[in-house]
Amino acid sequence: MSRVRGGTNSTSFRISSRRVDAFIDRIDLLIQLDDGRTKHLAKRISAATLVLAADIFNAKALELGNKILANVVAAGVVVGLLRLEPELLTAQVKSYFAKKSEELIGQNVAAALAGIEIGRDLLAKGTIGLDLQPDPAVQNDIILSGAEAIALGALAGGCNFVAAYPMTPSTGIFTYLAQHAAECGLIAEQAEDEIAAINMALGAWYAGARAIVATAGGGFALMVEGISLSGMLETPVVVSLGQRPAPATGLPTRTEQGDLNFALYSGHGEFPRIILAPGSLDEAFDLSQKAFNLADKFQVPVIILSDQYLADSYYNIKPFDLAGVQVENNIIKTAEGYQRYKLTADGLSPRGVPGYGDGLVGVDSDEHDETGHITEDLELRAKMVDKRLAKMGEIMKAVVPPLLIGSDNYQTLVVGWGSNRNIIAEALKVIGDDKIAFLHFSQVYPLPPSTREYLVKAKKVILIENNATGQFGQLIKLQTGYDIQNKILKYNGLPFSVEELVQRLRALEL
Numbered sequence: 001m002s003r004v005r006g007g008t009n010s011t012s013f014r015i016s017s018r019r020v021d022a023f024i025d026r027i028d029l030l031i032q033l034d035d036g037r038t039k040h041l042a043k044r045i046s047a048a049t050l051v052l053a054a055d056i057f058n059a060k061a062l063e064l065g066n067k068i069l070a071n072v073v074a075a076g077v078v079v080g081l082l083r084l085e086p087e088l089l090t091a092q093v094k095s096y097f098a099k100k101s102e103e104l105i106g107q108n109v110a111a112a113l114a115g116i117e118i119g120r121d122l123l124a125k126g127t128i129g130l131d132l133q134p135d136p137a138v139q140n141d142i143i144l145s146g147a148e149a150i151a152l153g154a155l156a157g158g159c160n161f162v163a164a165y166p167m168t169p170s171t172g173i174f175t176y177l178a179q180h181a182a183e184c185g186l187i188a189e190q191a192e193d194e195i196a197a198i199n200m201a202l203g204a205w206y207a208g209a210r211a212i213v214a215t216a217g218g219g220f221a222l223m224v225e226g227i228s229l230s231g232m233l234e235t236p237v238v239v240s241l242g243q244r245p246a247p248a249t250g251l252p253t254r255t256e257q258g259d260l261n262f263a264l265y266s267g268h269g270e271f272p273r274i275i276l277a278p279g280s281l282d283e284a285f286d287l288s289q290k291a292f293n294l295a296d297k298f299q300v301p302v303i304i305l306s307d308q309y310l311a312d313s314y315y316n317i318k319p320f321d322l323a324g325v326q327v328e329n330n331i332i333k334t335a336e337g338y339q340r341y342k343l344t345a346d347g348l349s350p351r352g353v354p355g356y357g358d359g360l361v362g363v364d365s366d367e368h369d370e371t372g373h374i375t376e377d378l379e380l381r382a383k384m385v386d387k388r389l390a391k392m393g394e395i396m397k398a399v400v401p402p403l404l405i406g407s408d409n410y411q412t413l414v415v416g417w418g419s420n421r422n423i424i425a426e427a428l429k430v431i432g433d434d435k436i437a438f439l440h441f442s443q444v445y446p447l448p449p450s451t452r453e454y455l456v457k458a459k460k461v462i463l464i465e466n467n468a469t470g471q472f473g474q475l476i477k478l479q480t481g482y483d484i485q486n487k488i489l490k491y492n493g494l495p496f497s498v499e500e501l502v503q504r505l506r507a508l509e510l
Contacts, residue, residue, distance in 0.1 A: 076115020146310035147172030153288025158327035198226030231271030236295035254493030279421025334359025347390030406437030413458035427501035
């Protein structure tokens with residue numbers, strides 16, 4: 001959580017002999033670096049929680065000559081408890097402090113080794129019982145965050161330009177792309193504000209590049225005019241919108257799914273858009289890659305709707321499969337007399353870029369004719385609106401279908417979207433009822449055509465969302481006429497936990 005002015009913070013690690021990728025409330029082992037400052041964790045601590053007090057680490061750090069070494073001692077304790085090789089930690093310590101003096105590096109290595117001995121001693125005495133078994137099946141896994149998965153997906157989608165103004169929780173996307181800009185042939189521009197960022201991205205797409213902007217709700221508010229400009233220019237743009245609790249600054253380092261309506265209705269006027277909502281690291285990569293092809297093909301804004309929980313969570317997955325990954329470029333070489341906004345039955349005008357061919361590529365933010373010149377012809381105005389909206393017919397053919405997790409013969413259907421995917425899936429595993437299935441949406445607009453078929457098949461439908469009003473449920477009702485009555489909503493800034501969902505689902509008398 002945000003502690004810019006100091007205070008106590010915490011990080012949760014979940015370690016298992018099987019693959020885990022969802023948040024749980026339970027704390028088995030609490031390692032304190034500040035004594036007694038666990039108020040924000042109080043509801044997660046039970047009689048079964050073993051607490052290693054800060055005195056343990058502080059005493060060893062003082063023995064080594066500096067109290068500030070306590071955190072490295074604590075890291076060593078974890079490595080010792082997990083029976084990991086000491087070199088894994090000492091190599092990391094040496095790398096982290098590489099620019100410091102040899103004396104300081106030596107102190108930290110000694111602190112790490114001392115912590116490892118404490119951890120091993122706790123195991124030997126039976127103070128802590130851990131029975132974690134190494135699994136060779138995961139030795140080639142990669143570990144990364146949601147923000148990094150989105151950034152890697154963008155690169156796989158041919159992204160070669162990123163503009164952003166740093167804003168939690170999307171800063172990680174921008175910094176990752178900036179760090180790897182040189183090796184990936186990408187230009188990274190930290191703009192003076194979000195208005196400049198999206199206009200830079202629109203200019204990049206106009207010139208033939210493939211660009212992304214990364215922001216959060218407050219920054220996206222400044223980008224809304226640019227979203228509308230994208231709609232009128234029919235210039236593609238990809239926006240990664242990381243949700244956090246609002247309005248205004250809200251809880252800037254917490255999580256929520258409160259910006260779906262904002263993304264859906266942003267921009268003045270009527271024009272098509274696509275909204276993707278990844279629910280896992282694999283989806284974050286795949287959908288971010290897909291976003292660039294969709295934006296390029298349909299010449300519309302594509303919004304990747306993530307949130308703080310997904311962006312800042314790390315877990316291990318198998319390396320991404322790049323076999324089917326393709327950068328689909330729909331730019332044409334223009335000829336003399338080229339018409340950027342040629343009227344077509346499917347609404348897709350051939351898109352050229354300046355300097356590629358002999359044609360003049362004219363665009364205009366005012367209503368325009370087929371060549372891009374401003375017009376006050378009212379009949380032509382209506383034709384242009386119809387042309388832009390006609391794209392929806394083609395977009396519907398490329399909709400990502402929902403994923404049904406569980407048996408086809410369900411009686412109860414749980415509906416969720418975005419980052420709740422792994423948490424809901426694990427909660428249903430715990431419940432263990434084959435009459436309950438989970439319908440996960442990774443594309444929330446336009447809705448997949450099969451949505452209503454899944455809903456009407458169930459005897460009971462339950463909606464799970466991280467917001468106060470059930471925004472996705474509202475969209476489902478608007479688009480399909482189906483009103484989901486049973487809702488599990490959360491909006492205190494925290495993600496759902498597996499235990500919480502199990503309890504709340506059972507309370508609905510499944």
